Amino acid sequence: MAYSFPDEVLEHVFSxxxxxxxxNTVSMVCKSWYEIERWCxxxxxxxxxxxxxxxxxxxxxxxxxxxxxxxxPHFADFNLVPDxxxxxxxxxxxxxxxxxxxxxxxxxKRMVVTDESLELIAKSFKNFKVLVLSSCEGxxxxxxxxxxxxxxxxxxxxxxxxxxxxxxxGLLYALYVDSFLLIMLYRVNDDHVLQTFVYLGLEGxxxxxxxxxxDVFFFLTLIWNLRELDLRESEVDDLSGxxxxxxxxxxxxxxxxxxxxxxxxxxxxxxxxRLVGRCxxxxxxxxxxxxxxDKIANILRRAPQLVEFGTGTYAAELRPDVFSNLAxxxxxxxxxxxxxxxxxxxxxxxxxxxxxxxxxxSLNLSYATIQSPxxxxxVSHCPNLQRLLVLDYIEDSGLEALASSCKDLRELRVFPSxxxxxxxxxxxxxxxxxxxxxxxxxxxxxxxxxxQMTNAALITIAQNRPNLTRFRLCIIVPRTPDYLxxxxxxxxxxxxxxxxxxxKRLSLSGLLTDRVFExxxxxxxxxxxxxxxxxxxxxxxxxxxxxxxxxxxxxEIRDCPFGDKALLANAAKLETMRSxxxxxxxxxxxxxxxxxQKMPRLNVEVIDERGPPDSRPESCPVEKLYIYRSVAGxxxxxxxxxxxxxxEESALRLS
Amino acid sequence: MxxxxxxxxxxxxxxxxxxxxxxxxxxxxxxxxxxxxxxxxTTAAAVVNGAKCSAKRGYxxxxxxxxxxxxxxxxxxxxxxxxxxxxxxxxxxKSQVVGWPPVRSSRKKAMxxxxxxxxxxxDGAPFLRKVNLQAYSDYRYLIKDLENLFSSSxxxxxYGTCDDDKEESKLKDGAKGMEYVPTYEDKDGDWMLVGDVPxxxxxxSNMFKYCKxx
Numbered sequence: 001m002a003y004s005f006p007d008e009v010l011e012h013v014f015s016x017x018x019x020x021x022x023x024n025t026v027s028m029v030c031k032s033w034y035e036i037e038r039w040c041x042x043x044x045x046x047x048x049x050x051x052x053x054x055x056x057x058x059x060x061x062x063x064x065x066x067x068x069x070x071x072x073p074h075f076a077d078f079n080l081v082p083d084x085x086x087x088x089x090x091x092x093x094x095x096x097x098x099x100x101x102x103x104x105x106x107x108x109k110r111m112v113v114t115d116e117s118l119e120l121i122a123k124s125f126k127n128f129k130v131l132v133l134s135s136c137e138g139x140x141x142x143x144x145x146x147x148x149x150x151x152x153x154x155x156x157x158x159x160x161x162x163x164x165x166x167x168x169x170g171l172l173y174a175l176y177v178d179s180f181l182l183i184m185l186y187r188v189n190d191d192h193v194l195q196t197f198v199y200l201g202l203e204g205x206x207x208x209x210x211x212x213x214x215d216v217f218f219f220l221t222l223i224w225n226l227r228e229l230d231l232r233e234s235e236v237d238d239l240s241g242x243x244x245x246x247x248x249x250x251x252x253x254x255x256x257x258x259x260x261x262x263x264x265x266x267x268x269x270x271x272x273x274r275l276v277g278r279c280x281x282x283x284x285x286x287x288x289x290x291x292x293x294d295k296i297a298n299i300l301r302r303a304p305q306l307v308e309f310g311t312g313t314y315a316a317e318l319r320p321d322v323f324s325n326l327a328x329x330x331x332x333x334x335x336x337x338x339x340x341x342x343x344x345x346x347x348x349x350x351x352x353x354x355x356x357x358x359x360x361x362s363l364n365l366s367y368a369t370i371q372s373p374x375x376x377x378x379v380s381h382c383p384n385l386q387r388l389l390v391l392d393y394i395e396d397s398g399l400e401a402l403a404s405s406c407k408d409l410r411e412l413r414v415f416p417s418x419x420x421x422x423x424x425x426x427x428x429x430x431x432x433x434x435x436x437x438x439x440x441x442x443x444x445x446x447x448x449x450x451x452q453m454t455n456a457a458l459i460t461i462a463q464n465r466p467n468l469t470r471f472r473l474c475i476i477v478p479r480t481p482d483y484l485x486x487x488x489x490x491x492x493x494x495x496x497x498x499x500x501x502x503x504k505r506l507s508l509s510g511l512l513t514d515r516v517f518e519x520x521x522x523x524x525x526x527x528x529x530x531x532x533x534x535x536x537x538x539x540x541x542x543x544x545x546x547x548x549x550x551x552x553x554x555x556e557i558r559d560c561p562f563g564d565k566a567l568l569a570n571a572a573k574l575e576t577m578r579s580x581x582x583x584x585x586x587x588x589x590x591x592x593x594x595x596x597q598k599m600p601r602l603n604v605e606v607i608d609e610r611g612p613p614d615s616r617p618e619s620c621p622v623e624k625l626y627i628y629r630s631v632a633g634x635x636x637x638x639x640x641x642x643x644x645x646x647x648e649e650s651a652l653r654l655s
Numbered sequence: 656m657x658x659x660x661x662x663x664x665x666x667x668x669x670x671x672x673x674x675x676x677x678x679x680x681x682x683x684x685x686x687x688x689x690x691x692x693x694x695x696x697t698t699a700a701a702v703v704n705g706a707k708c709s710a711k712r713g714y715x716x717x718x719x720x721x722x723x724x725x726x727x728x729x730x731x732x733x734x735x736x737x738x739x740x741x742x743x744x745x746x747x748x749k750s751q752v753v754g755w756p757p758v759r760s761s762r763k764k765a766m767x768x769x770x771x772x773x774x775x776x777x778d779g780a781p782f783l784r785k786v787n788l789q790a791y792s793d794y795r796y797l798i799k800d801l802e803n804l805f806s807s808s809x810x811x812x813x814y815g816t817c818d819d820d821k822e823e824s825k826l827k828d829g830a831k832g833m834e835y836v837p838t839y840e841d842k843d844g845d846w847m848l849v850g851d852v853p854x855x856x857x858x859x860s861n862m863f864k865y866c867k868x869x
Contacts, residue, residue, distance in 0.1 A: 078754030135759075233761050261761060289765075343765065347800070367765055371800060417766070419758045420751060449756060476756050507757075533755065558754070 004032070011040045020045050039063060046070070047578050049087060049111065050603065053632040054095035065104045066130075067096070071111035073581045073626055074531075075556050077135065080583055080624070082609060084639040087111045089136075090120070091637075097124035105130035112136070113234075118143030122150030130228040140237035141262075147229065148246035228256040228284075238263050241290070245271040249278075256284035260310050260341065263288065269295055277302040283335075286310030289343045294322050297329035304332045311341035314368065318348045331355040340364035340389075347374040357381035361408075364389040366415045372426075376401040386442075387411040392428040392449065399432030403439025411445040412436055416476060419449070430457035437464040445470040452483045453510055458492025462499040471496055472507035478534035478559070481511040488512055494519030497527070504551075507531040517541035521548020529554040542566035546573045556581040563621075564591035571599055579628035583607075587625050590618035595627070596645025603630045604645035605638075613643060 005013075014037055017023055027037040043066040046052060057064075071087025089111045096103055103125045113136045121128065131147060133139075245268050247254075254275065259267075267290050276282060282303050291299075291312030300306070316322065326349065330336070336356045345368035360382045365375070366389040375390065375398045385406040392414055394402070402409065414432075418425035430453045437443060443465050453475050462468075482489055489510040497503060497520050506527055508516065512535035520527070521544035528551050536542070543566035545555065555577065563586035574580055574595075589606065592613075596604035606613055607624035634644045838846050 075754065077759050078757045079760060080754045233759065235761070366762075415762065416756065416758065419756045419763070419766075449758075474756050478752070478755065531757075533757075559752075 068107040107132040112138040115143035137235040145243035225253040230258040241267040254279040258286040284308040300329035308338040314345040338362035342368040362387040396432040409440040413447040416449040455492035462495035490516040497523040514541040517544040539566040546570035583624040
């Protein structure tokens with residue numbers, strides 16, 4: 001009576017379903033679909049490394065090839081999470097080393113990665129291809145050297161008898177002759193005699209042993225050829241610039257290298273140049289600040305196929321020969337679409353990139369301290385620009401020029417050149433953002449630091465750009481009102497959430513009352529992430545958000561007068577979210593305990609550097625609170641300033 | 656279960672309508688500090704102010720937060736000084752708050768390394784500008800950019816050419832016929848002519864305090 005496809009057919013169908021959400025849905029249809037799906041899922045995303053344990057992931061998904069993990073909460077970027085809080089990747093690597101020998105990709109964000117973890121990665125995964133460490137810390141260039149050195153032919157010997165163990169064999173010598181691989185192996189036989197074998201083969205192809213021992217077949221595959229190493233914005237302990245030299249001379253498979261976060265004073269340029277020169281598939285290269293301008297031309301000429309390039313320090317004495325060499329090198333890169341770096345950029349050398357500007361879709365000038373006139377000249381050469389990151393030096397005039405030149409703009413980020421200055425450092429106001437919202441019909445994503453704003457401007461922006469999906473506004477001085485009317489900016493942000501129906505991410509700033517949260521709760525139905533600082537009047541604000549925002553996944557709050565009531569009244573909501581962060585608010589220790597006791601599937605972490613919370617009255621607000629849903633239960637790697645509110649403890653206290 | 660009365664500045668007209676949902680929730684346990692006499696650890700002040708514990712903290716208050724003990728001072732009315740002061744002007748004392756503005760430490764570090772800001776004033780110009788000395792590798796650029804910065808105030812034309820080594824440039828105001836000479840104040844307080852000390856000297860950037868075209 002039951003009609004069912006063979007498993008292989010279903011598996012084939014499932015292979016077309018790529019997103020996690022859809023995969024999760026598929027797995028819930030019925031038990032057999034769950035079983036089939038879990039065996040063929042290859043990619044895992046864990047948004048909070050403490051929400052689930054490595055063992056649980058491995059148990060359910062035995063054949064994973066790619067994993068992405070996130071550790072610390074977002075506010076760790078701004079030093080709000082004390083050092084040592086957690087987010088260690090080693091337990092994951094250790095578990096996966098045994099369970100996923102064929103793991104190909106590891107992507108980590110805000111995690112603590114030690115050299116030991118990197119060495120373990122280099123040793124454990126035979127087919128490893130991609131390592132992305134985004135805003136991670138805890139490792140040094142020694143760990144990177146281990147990763148680079150791991151890119152050798154890890155050989156793997158077995159026989160059809162299975163009696164040959166890796167420990168009894170070894171690689172004596174390996175050599176590339178054109179594209180052929182010549183290797184010499186040794187083996188200790190049962191009589192304790194050392195035998196040697198010489199083999200010749202092609203990269204990536206399994207080949208068979210020589211005639212020496214016909215009972216035994218040696219199968220050899222070439223593995224461990226890293227494609228991507230991306231260290232975006234990680235903090236690396238720079239012990240030596242020579243880790244780049246650890247990539248073997250025979251290693252040619254690099255596709256993407258991002259070392260822009262490295263400070264290293266000495267990067268081995270010759271090793272870098274040789275590496276770039278021998279990797280024909282290299283499409284992304286982001287250099288670090290230490291690479292001087294006059295080295296760029298050499299590197300570019302060796303990699304004219306580059307699609308994404310990040311310069312080092314873009315400053316030097318103006319010399320016509322250096323300039324023309326550089327301009328020529330850029331012109332030879334016909335595929336270049338994205339540029340970044342430009343530390344301390346000097347205006348005189350900017351025209352060197354004009355030859356590639358017409359094709360550019362992404363430009364990151366957020367470290368370039370050049371002024372508005374030069375920026376205007378530059379962006380007017382880039383009609384196809386989709387993404388621009390820039391400092392407030394661009395000023396309103398520059399943004400107006402941007403609005404008229406770059407009609408395809410999708411994302412704009414304007415950073416403050418002097419974030420701690422009391423006065424504005426450049427003539428950048430709300431007008432610039434209004435201009436861009438008017439002139440760029442495809443604008444979806446905004447991050448904007450400025451000193452002043454008005455409700456009128458926000459309303460205009462909202463009406464111009466209902467297609468906004470990410471809107472992050474940071475008015476630098478907290479609680480700044482509309483500078484024309486002196487009113488709160490509630491109505492302005494209200495317009496944003498009302499008009500931008502697909503808004504997924506929102507960051508608030510300026511003077512805000514509970515009213516803005518009422519708007520958010522009413523209109524922001526697709527909002528997934530909300531960041532709040534120095535806003536609101538009472539618990540009502542928090543209540544509006546928790547009860548109204550149906551799609552909310554991440555909520556982070558600092559310095560707001562939100563306390564126990566809204567939190568306790570909306571406890572169930574917290575299980576539908578990934579996490580909630582509250583610091584310098586008014587949530588009491590007692591409420592935290594209550595929450596921990598009542599909600600076993602939530603981990604309620606009290607982070608307080610003043611000492612144990614029960615040394616203070618229960619009504620005393622905690623410094624920081626981090627609540628996240630978890631099926632793994634409480635974690636055991638907490639530092640002394642983190643207390644987990646769990647059932648047992650609370651029960652004892654309340655009696 | 657009533658919400659604490661907000662400070663005088665908060666609009667409370669429609670609070671009561673939404674308060675009903677609070678009563679409907681599952682968690683109806685008493686909140687800490689609310690009429691609980693059994694707890695031995697609460698001080699009298701805490702009991703009294705239990706309902707007010709979640710008062711908003713002013714900006715200044717946040718900065719000066721005394722974290723040594725949980726002081727249960729009545730904060731029911733919040734810190735109105737922030738809202739009412741000077742018709743909405745931001746607080747004058749801008750002490751640094753942790754993690755604000757939300758700029759990543761990698762960016763802060765990068766900017767600090769490249770941040771050698773110097774105020775530049777030109778006699779007769781209505782405002783100061785700031786320039787980042789690290790962005791320049793020699794005087795010619797600095798002067799050129801200064802020209803650009805101040806060109807909106809009045810026309811400044813470059814007078815004479817820059818010699819390779821000497822790098823003395825004099826700027827001239829076409830309209831008034833006045834010559835502008837860039838000078839700066841070094842660490843010792845002496846006024847020096849731009850160009851006296853070679854640019855490539857790393858110490859130079861540290862000495863630059865104030866550059867005046869007069």
